[in-house]
Every structure is written in structure tokens, then in C-alpha cells.
Amino acid sequence: MAPPVRYCIPGERLCNLEEGSPGSGTYTRHGYIFSSLAGCLMKSSENGALPVVSVVRETESQLLPDVGAIVTCKVSSINSRFAKVHILYVGSMPLKNSFRGTIRKEDVRATEKDKVEIYKSFRPGDIVLAKVISLGDAQSNYLLTTAENELGVVVAHSESGIQMVPISWCEMQCPKTHTKEFRKVARVQPEFLQT
Amino acid sequence: MAGLELLSDQGYRVDGRRAGELRKIQARMGVFAQADGSAYIEQGNTKALAVVYGPHEIRGSRARALPDRALVNCQYSSATFSTGERKRRPHGDRKSCEMGLQLRQTFEAAILTQLHPRSQIDIYVQVLQADGGTYAACVNAATLAVLDAGIPMRDFVCACSAGFVDGTALADLSHVEEAAGGPQLALALLPASGQIALLEMDARLHEDHLERVLEAAAQAARDVHTLLDRVVRQHVREASILLGD
Numbered sequence: 299m300a301p302p303v304r305y306c307i308p309g310e311r312l313c314n315l316e317e318g319s320p321g322s323g324t325y326t327r328h329g330y331i332f333s334s335l336a337g338c339l340m341k342s343s344e345n346g347a348l349p350v351v352s353v354v355r356e357t358e359s360q361l362l363p364d365v366g367a368i369v370t371c372k373v374s375s376i377n378s379r380f381a382k383v384h385i386l387y388v389g390s391m392p393l394k395n396s397f398r399g400t401i402r403k404e405d406v407r408a409t410e411k412d413k414v415e416i417y418k419s420f421r422p423g424d425i426v427l428a429k430v431i432s433l434g435d436a437q438s439n440y441l442l443t444t445a446e447n448e449l450g451v452v453v454a455h456s457e458s459g460i461q462m463v464p465i466s467w468c469e470m471q472c473p474k475t476h477t478k479e480f481r482k483v484a485r486v487q488p489e490f491l492q493t
Numbered sequence: 494m495a496g497l498e499l500l501s502d503q504g505y506r507v508d509g510r511r512a513g514e515l516r517k518i519q520a521r522m523g524v525f526a527q528a529d530g531s532a533y534i535e536q537g538n539t540k541a542l543a544v545v546y547g548p549h550e551i552r553g554s555r556a557r558a559l560p561d562r563a564l565v566n567c568q569y570s571s572a573t574f575s576t577g578e579r580k581r582r583p584h585g586d587r588k589s590c591e592m593g594l595q596l597r598q599t600f601e602a603a604i605l606t607q608l609h610p611r612s613q614i615d616i617y618v619q620v621l622q623a624d625g626g627t628y629a630a631c632v633n634a635a636t637l638a639v640l641d642a643g644i645p646m647r648d649f650v651c652a653c654s655a656g657f658v659d660g661t662a663l664a665d666l667s668h669v670e671e672a673a674g675g676p677q678l679a680l681a682l683l684p685a686s687g688q689i690a691l692l693e694m695d696a697r698l699h700e701d702h703l704e705r706v707l708e709a710a711a712q713a714a715r716d717v718h719t720l721l722d723r724v725v726r727q728h729v730r731e732a733s734i735l736l737g738d
Contacts, residue, residue, distance in 0.1 A: 305726050305729045308646040309683065395549040
């Protein structure tokens with residue numbers, strides 16, 4: 299039988315640093331671990347190490363894109379040096395508010411960086427998988443990269459409005475008019491597919 | 494005999510309370526579905542609503558973004574029907590600005606802002622009915638709303654007001670006691686660590702009495718913490734039951 303659930307609130311002292319190590323939802327001060335969220339206390343230990351003390355919330359709170367996260371975004375505008383995108387998902391979690399990001403020309407692909415042309419990689423309205431590489435500075439927001447095989451355009455529409463089919467890593471074709479257009483195409487992994 | 498008697502010879506106040514007694518407090522969390530966090534609180538006849546959005550991207554001027562922590566934005570407003578006489582206050586009047594700044598200072602001390610760099614947390618508080626202790630009700634409502642939004646906090650802030658009449662420190666002032674013009678002290682406390690998040694006082698008070706008034710306000714804030722603690726644990730337990738934990 300599972301032990302009864304212990305609820306804790308911010309400011310509650312959970313244990314000292316010799317009995318456990320702090321996990322998510324906690325903070326440390328003066329050698330003790332305190333809770334910073336209102337939720338259930340969880341302890342997990344592996345290989346006899348110190349148990350990790352964390353506080354888990356039942357309902358998920360607002361998620362922020364972090365460095366290294368795979369995000370799904372929509373291209374909003376392009377120019378010769380970068381593409382502006384709206385971040386819609388972090389992993390598989392939809393965001394309540396969209397965040398703005400930038401994919402620079404140098405971050406589109408890992409090879410032949412000097413030959414990249416933005417309008418041959420993205421078009422406005424495309425859905426792109428990207429990875430966050432920086433939180434950005436005052437002029438821009440999240441800096442994203444698609445310089446991996448699994449990152450790039452996953453959904454694109456042709457000029458006649460039909461969703462195109464990828465035919466290579468840099469080309470997509472319209473199934474109706476058979477027009478070919480250039481895109482930086484993602485090799486989509488099965489875990490990212492949602493039906 | 495002159496004026497209103499705020500404290501009777503037997504030690505009772507105008508509404509029948511003892512000197513250190515709180516008014517009745519009722520609170521609810523999660524009253525709005527579209528906000529990230531929301532709360533409603535009643536302290537006696539003072540009623541306040543708080544909603545929290547965030548953390549989200551900085552809106553407006555991007556120069557305000559802080560590279561190492563979140564920006565806390567607080568706005569206070571009172572409804573036109575919240576006082577005895579109906580009054581439409583323009584947005585940005587002196588009292589709203591002052592109260593917004595005080596709330597912001599209070600929550601910058603409590604929220605772990607360094608966990609969300611370059612983002613913004615919005616806290617909006619509205620007073621539906623004002624009967625004294627407005628700042629304390631706003632802080633208590635906002636802290637419940639921040640908890641409901643799941644934003645990590647060092648401790649949750651509890652606030653209370655205190656006064657001084659006839660050599661006795663009073664806790665949780667009502668409008669009659671505030672209007673009498675004696676000294677009023679507003680205290681926001683982080684009860685677990687005992688740190689003071691905000692302290693404000695007006696009117697004159699001799700230094701010898703300050704310690705007693707401070708202690709009365711701190712004790713009242715700890716009592717508020719006990720009540721809000723109960724509300725929060727009840728809310729967390731209900732959330733677990735609803736999700737079939």
C-alpha cells in the first residue's frame with residue numbers, strides 16, 4: 299500500500315540537505331530544503347544515493363521554452379538574414395501565449411552555411427521544428443536552430459494552397475500541380491508525429 | 494463625551510472584537526478559468542479579487558526585460574461601487590500607482606523570479622468592497638492567486654494592518670478605526686522565515702509603542718497564514734481528488 303500523500307505549501311521545510319537533495323519545486327536555504335510550490339511531496343532514490351525531494355503540482359503551470367528544448371513554431375516573416383517565427387509548442391506541450399523567436403541564416407543547416415538562402419529554406423506560414431539555442435538579447439527573442447537532420451519544415455503549403463509532400467531534404471512537391479519548392483525539410487521522427 | 498469610542502472600558506471594539514482579533518476571513522482559489530491563477534478573498538467587509546497571468550513573454554517595451562529574472566507587473570484598481578460614495582477614479586491615479594508599487598515590492602521579495610529569466614508575471618488586483626485593510630486583503634488575494642498559477646515562491650506572503658488606540662495595539666483595522674485618524678501600520682510578512690516584505694505606516698506614533706504595534710501586526714499576519722494555509726491545502730487536496738490521484 300502506498301504511503302499517504304503529503305501536501306506541502308511554499309515556505310514549508312521539508313528536510314535538511316543531508317537527508318535529501320533538492321529537486322524541482324524546492325529551494326534550499328541555510329542547509330534545509332523548502333517547498334516553493336503547493337502540491338504533493340515526492341521522493342525518489344536510485345542506487346542508494348540520497349533521495350531526490352521534489353514537489354509535484356497536479357495541474358501543469360505555464361511552460362517557458364528553455365535552452366535545448368525542441369519547439370514547434372510557425373514562420374511569420376522572412377528576410378535575407380533571418381526568419382521570424384512564433385513558438386507554438388514546447389515539446390508536445392502547447393503554449394498559452396506564443397513566444398517570438400528568430401532563426402538566423404547561419405543556423406539553418408550545419409553544412410555550407412555561406413550558401414544558405416532563407417527564402418529557399420522557409421516561407422511564411424510553414425510549420426518548423428527547431429531547437430532553442432539562446433534566450434536572445436534585447437533586440438530579439440529566442441534564438442532557434444534547425445541545423446540537424448530532424449529539424450526543419452514539417453508542414454508547408456504550395457502557392458495553390460495544397461499541403462506539399464517532402465521528396466528530399468531540400469525539396470517539397472505539390473501533389474496537385476507537381477510544382478517543386480525548396481525547403482529545409484525535417485526528417486520527422488515517429489515520436490513527434492501526432493495524429 | 495467627545496467622539497466615537499473605539500475601545501470600550503471592557504476591552505471590546507466597535508464591532509465586538511478584542512484588540513488582537515481578526516475579522517472573519519473567507520477565501521477561494523481558482524475562481525476564473527481563463528486566468529493562470531485567480532483568487533477571491535473576504536476579510537470582514539473588505540472583498541478583493543486577484544488574477545495572475547504568466548510567466549509569459551514581455552509585452553510592451555522590450556527594454557524592460559531583465560536578463561536574469563522575471564519582471565513582476567502589478568496593477569491595483571478599486572471598483573466604483575466599492576466605497577460608501579460612488580467614485581470613478583481615472584486609471585493611474587495616485588492611490589492606484591502607490592498600491593501597485595507596494596504590491597510589486599511585496600511579490601518581488603516572495604516570488605523566485607530567477608527561475609524565469611526574460612519573462613513577465615502579471616498580477617491584477619481589484620477591490621470589490623472596501624472596509625479597511627485594503628492593502629492586506631489585496632496581498633492575501635494575490636498570494637493565493639500566485640499559488641494557484643503554480644509560480645514558485647519562497648514563502649507565501651501574509652499581510653495585516655494594525656493600529657494604536659488608548660494605549661492598546663489593535664489588529665486588522667476596519668474602516669471606522671481607520672477613519673478615526675490614529676496611527677495605521679500595514680505589514681506584509683513571509684511567515685516561515687519571519688522576513689518582512691513590506692512595512693508602511695502613517696500618522697504619528699511614539700517610538701516606545703512601535704514594537705508593540707509591530708508585534709500585533711506580525712501576530713495577526715501569522716494568524717492569517719494559518720487560515721490561508723488551510724485554504725491552500727484544501728485546494729491542493731481537491732485538485733488531487735478531481736484528477737483521480
